[in-house]
Each structure stands twice: as C-alpha cells, then as structure tokens.
Amino acid sequence: MANIQSLRLGHAVLCARHFTGNDPFAVLLGDDVMVSERPALSQLMEVFEDKQREVIGVQQVDRLDVSKYGMIRPARIDGLVFEVTDLVEKPAIHDAPSDLAVMGRYLLTPILLGIERGAGNEIQLTDALKIIAHESPIYAKQLDGIRFDVGDKLGSFKATAAIGLIRHDMRPAMLAYMQSILMREAKQA
Template identity: 40%
Template sequence: MDRMPIKKAVFPVAGLGTRFLPATKAIPKELLPIVDRPLIQYAVDEAREAGIEQMIFVTGRGKTAIVEHFDMAYELETTMSGRGKDLSVLDPTRFTPGEIITVRQQVPMGLGHAIWCARAIVGDEPFAVMLPDELMIGSPGCMKQMVEAYNDVGGNLISVLEVPMEEVSSYGVIDPGESSGALTEVKGLVEKPPFAEAPSNKIISGRYILQPEVMRTLEGQEKGAGGEIQLTDAMARMIGNQPFHAVTFAGRRFDCGSKIGFVEATLTLALEREDMADEVRAMATRLLG
C-alpha cells in the first residue's frame, strides 16, 4: 500500500535548559556538544538518514544560535579556506534554502503545544517528532527504523526501549497488544506507573511518527500534567481511531537532558572514536586510580 512519505520533522527546541545552568544561560542546551557535535546535530543527522527533507525547529527566545549553526559561516569558511583547512567537517551543517524552517513558541505550555505551533508547516502530511535531548545511537538510526516500520503499517508510531521493571516508574510506558518482531500494537499509554501496576517495561523514548490529525486533537486539548498541554494526552485520544504501534529501537539511548546521561554519552562516544579512544581510555583509567 502506498503511504504518504515522512518528509518533515518537528524539533521542539524552545526549552530553557535549566538543569544545565549556568552553561545554558547564553547557549541553547541543544548546542551543548557530545564530543565535537552538538546534540541538535545528532538528531538532524538521524532525520536526514531517514529521508526527511524539511527540518522544523520550534524555538523560543534566545534560541537563534540553533538556526545559525545550520547557516553559512562566511568569515569562518573564508578564513579556513585561506589557510588551506578542510571544510568538509562543516558539511553536515549545510542546508539548501527552505530545508530549515523555524516557528516560535512564545509561551512555554508543554510539548503538545510546541508541536501544535508547527501545524501550518506540517499541513495535512504525516510527520516526525524528534526530541534532541534523547540521543539515540544505532545503525540504522532510530528514525530510519521507524520510517521502515511506517512504510509497512502506516498510522502513528512511537519508539520504545525495554528497561528493567523496577525502573518503569520514571517513564511513560505502553500498554501493549500483539507483537511481531520489533513492532508492538499500542493499546494505551501510561505515565510513570508504579512498577507493580505497569502494563509493560517498554518506555517511550523521544521519537514519534504522527498523522496530521494530532494537530486537531491538540487544538482543543485542555492542559494536563504540570499545567501544560501534553503530547501524550493527544496521542492517547487517537488510539483506537487510527493504527498505533511502537517500534522497539535496536540501539542505545542516552538521556542527555540529565547531567549524568550527558556525561555518559560523551564518554561512551569518545571511547568509540578511533582518533581519541586510546587517550580517553588511558585518561579514565588514570582518574579512576
């Protein structure tokens, strides 16, 4: 069956990043580097690998540097070129006109509201949502795995990971139906359940493919947990009206919205780099005594 392809991705990047203050007072948290690439670059590269062509950044005040990261840097490039430096390192940051679009979320009213702010650009197309704080490392990437599943089943999809049952109370989890390989039918969504009451150990992990009807659901949705408009609430209302599946991601997730997750991601990826692994390993051994 032919399905409308996933060509647009929404990146909610309006958050204040208060857990990383004072570093994020003047630098968007999405530009904090894991080794030598900012978090947003990892997410954008993942989207490009999945065939997504248009990146929609939902920004807030003080986030213009994110857009500038993907713009031409004439002074830098001219200086590097004049010194004979290789410019290919900047290739992932280059986009042609129209591939990057920004919209402003003037008031921080939750993830659901941030997604709704992109409604005019999304239009009547299915689209991806990617949370840059969730660093997903895999081959192929998480979104590519999801797009491949979408091409088979259509509808709405979310990425999930399996965690020990004693950890589920820290996450949103799915109420699962039938499973086939990495694909699981979603019968419901439960936010941070006590592990004794959790319907599964499959946690929601920051990647979504959604049908455009979610925008109309968000349009009239009342505030939920934390006094914010929650995307999870809108998705829950769509279950049963449209196909809804979870894709168990074959890869690793790092919660880079937390300091510990950020440090873990930096150390892990540094140890996998041929140009620095030996020195990082020696440094870690020395520091650990």
C-alpha cells in the same frame, strides 16, 4: 516581553503544525541520545512505510523507572513491532501497562488535533496519542541501540564517553584520557 508559557511537548507539536502541513513528520527529543548501528529514525521509518500510521520508538525500562516515562500497553504484532492499545504518562509502578517506555522518537501524521491539557496541566503528546490509539491503530517499534538521557548529568557524561569510544578518530585520545583519570584516582585513594 510577552509572557510565554510552555505547555510541553504536545503544544510544541501543535505549534509546528503549519510547517508540516499534511505530511508525516518526526519528533526527536534532544535530551534522548540514541546510539545504534541503524539510526532510530530509520527504524521508525521502516515501520511507518509498512503501516502508514504513527510510530513511537520504545525500549524496555526497569519497572522502578516507569514513573519517569510515557509507557505503552503493547499488543505484539511482529518481532519488535507492537500495536499500541493504550499509553499512560508517567504512571505509578502499579499502574504501568508494561515495561516499554517511549524513548523520545516519534514518527507522526497530522492527525494530532484537539490536544487538551492533561497531566501537570500541560499539553501532553502522550495524551493525544492515547486518544488516537483508542480510535485507530498506532504502532511502536522497540528500538535497537542504547539510549542516553543527557538531561541527567551522569547520562550526559555516559553519552559523551560512549560516543567518543565509538568514533575511531577519537577512541585513542578518549582511552588515554580515561586511563589518566583512573590512575590519578587510584593514587588519591
């Protein structure tokens, strides 16, 4: 078996390039689940249709959590749309350019060429977007909705519970199940 080394998200995007050709394409990270009335990708597409440039989905995070995310330096344009003037991959708290974190939703164009290895000796999509942002405008849309990190055990449980409660066909069974757990826990306490 060949020794295949993962070079992270930027590398995955480059590998998909021959499928996308010259067309815009979406990148949706599977460990980020977004629950919203209007799908996150639809929110990004609206901005893309207006700007015809890369659009990144972002949300505010606690300053203590900035080292977990790619963070943007925003210049507000209109409401929840920003021009991205810089990006920093997993910065220290004192180096974070804002509290707006990239939320695993991207609408990109084939401009992503020449990505080099960055943080952690990996090919980082954030680094490529930073280069593009310094040369021409790219945008961020502060996403409406709730994001769950299903790469985290508790985040996965929260997403399952939230989605189960939203679905009308599952809500009664989910509530009954949660109630039974709480009653059992109360008896054991």
